[in-house]
Each structure stands twice: as structure tokens, then as C-alpha cells.
Amino acid sequence: MPLKRSFKRGLMAISLLTAGVVLASDNSLLDAVRKGRLQQVQQLIQQGAALDERGLDGSSPLLLATRDNRIDIARALIEAGADVNRKNLIQDSPYLLAGASGHNEILKLTLAHGADLKSTNRYGGTALIPACERGHVETVRLLIEAGVDLNHVNHLGWTCLMEAIVLSDGGPAHQQIVAQLIAAGADLNLPDRAGISPLQQAERRGQSAIAKLLRDAGAA
Structure with missing residues (x-):
């Protein structure tokens, strides 16, 4: 039985390696990043570590x-050439996750190193949509x-405008976001699947400040 289990583990390890997946060890790049060890990360990069190795969940x-x-x-990692668009098993990439999380310094780095502005997450949204939802002004x-698509x-x-209304409390941060989207030229009248417009959604939710912004900008 022990021999059989060892054989199965060996087959699993081969399968993972074939898929580009590594099991993090104490000297792996994944482990060094997970533990926040900058100097070790730099050393491993200099030694030629695989920048885009993946853990069991596909995360680089x-x-x-x-x-x-x-x-x-x-x-x-980025300056050494790590892929800012490489996705894990649930379709998160460094660029998309930085946008959704409001991690702006990392977002700037990804934008400066080839972020795919058209890439989408598992919900089919661009980086802008969750940023609007979560109030990351x-x-x-x-x-x-x-230049991310506003519509x-x-x-x-x-759309990002709809999420800034439907999934928010209509507070100051989301008011600023709606104002930004208006100023940038977002389509204010794109309805949801039920045919309800952003203005109607704001009014239904009692988001009077956002509703006023939309009306003043000509929304119907």
C-alpha cells in the first residue's frame, strides 16, 4: 500500500508539473512572495527563477x-518581466485584481507594463466595473x-455606472465615481436587462445625490 500511494503521488506531481503548476517549497518564488521576503525574491529572480510559475490555484x-x-x-517581479495579464483558475490577473482591490501603486505598474485593458474577470467585467462598485475613487x-471601455x-x-449605483449605498465615494463617469462620457442611459436605466435605479434606491448628478447631465 505505501508503494501504491507513493506511485499515485508521483503521478500527481508529474501532472502538476506538466500543467506548469508547482508545489511551493521553502526556496520557491511563490513561497518567498507569500511570506513577503523581498530580498529572497530578488535573489531568486537573479538566479533565473520562473517568474510565472503557478500554485495549485493557478496564481503566479x-x-x-x-x-x-x-x-x-x-x-x-514586473520589472523582471512577470506577466501582468496571467490569470489564475478563477480568472483573476494581477492587473484585474489590482483594479478590483484598489491597489493603485501596483495598478500603475501593470498599466505601464502592458495591461490588457479589454481583459475581463469571471463575471465578464473589466477592471473598471468592480473598482466602481467598491468605491475606489x-x-x-x-x-x-x-482608456478602459466605459460602456x-x-x-x-x-455597466460600471450601473454597478456604482446598484451595488453601492450612494455615498460620497460613489457620488464622486458617478461624477467621473459622467465627465468621461459614459452612456448614462444604458439600461440593465430589465430595461431599467441608471437614473431609475438611483431613484428606486433613494440615492438622491446620484440621481441629481444624472439628471443634471441629461440622463433620462
Whole structure:
């Protein structure tokens, strides 16, 4: 039986390696990033470590650094050539996750190193949509300036403007975001799948400040 179990483990390890997946060890790049060890990360990069190795969930070292907002480590990986668009098994990439999380310094690095502005997450949304939903005002500004599509519709049938209303409390941060989207030229009348407009959604939710912004900008 022990021999049989060892054989099965060997087959599993071969399968993972074939898929480009590594099991993190104490001297792996994934492990160094996970533990926040910048100097070790730099040493491993200099030694030629695989920048885009993946853990069991498909996450690369850069994606782990982005998740934990380890800016210096992310910078070291990106400047060494790590892929800012490489996705894990649930379709997160460093660029998309930085936008959704409001990790602006890492987001700037990804934008400067080839971020795919058209890439989408598992919900079919661009980086701008969750940034609007979560109230990341500065992140929204960065993504608008980068040129992300303002009128992209995700799998739920919502644009970034719609998510800034439907999934928010209509507070100051989301008011600023709606104002940014208006100023940038977002389509204010794109309805959801039920045919309800952003203005109607804001009114239904009692978001009077956002409703006024939309009406003043000509929304119907």
C-alpha cells in the first residue's frame, strides 16, 4: 500500500508539473512572495527563477504579491518581466485584481507594463466595473485615464455606472465615481436587462445625490 500511494503521488506531481503548476517549497518564488521576503525574491529572480510559475490555484508570484499589496515585490517581479495579464483558475490577473482591490501603486505598474485593458474577470467585467462598485475613487480615475471601455456590459448586464449605483449605498465615494463617469462620457442611459436605466435605479434606491448628478447631465 505505501508503494501504491507513493506511485499515485508521483503521478500527481508529474501532472502538476506538466500543467506548469508547482508545489511551493521553502526556496520557491511563490513561497518567498507569500511570506513577503523581498530580498529572497530578488535573489531568486537573479538566479533565473520562473517568474510565472503557478500554485495549485493557478496564481503566479505576481498575483500573490498583488493580492497582498506587496508593492516592492510586485515592482521587482514586473520589472523582471512577470506577466501582468496571467490569470489564475478563477480568472483573476494581477492587473484585474489590482483594479478590483484598489491597489493603485501596483495598478500603475501593470498599466505601464502592458495591461490588457479589454481583459475581463469571471463575471465578464473589466477592471473598471468592480473598482466602481467598491468605491475606489482614485482607481477609477486611473482606469478611465488609461482608456478602459466605459460602456462595457458584464455577464449580469451591468455597466460600471450601473454597478456604482446598484451595488453601492450612494455615498460620497460613489457620488464622486458617478461624477467621473459622467465627465468621461459614459452612456448614462444604458439600461440593465430589465430595461431599467441608471437614473431609475438611483431613484428606486433613494440615492438622491446620484440621481441629481444624472439628471443634471441629461440622463433620462
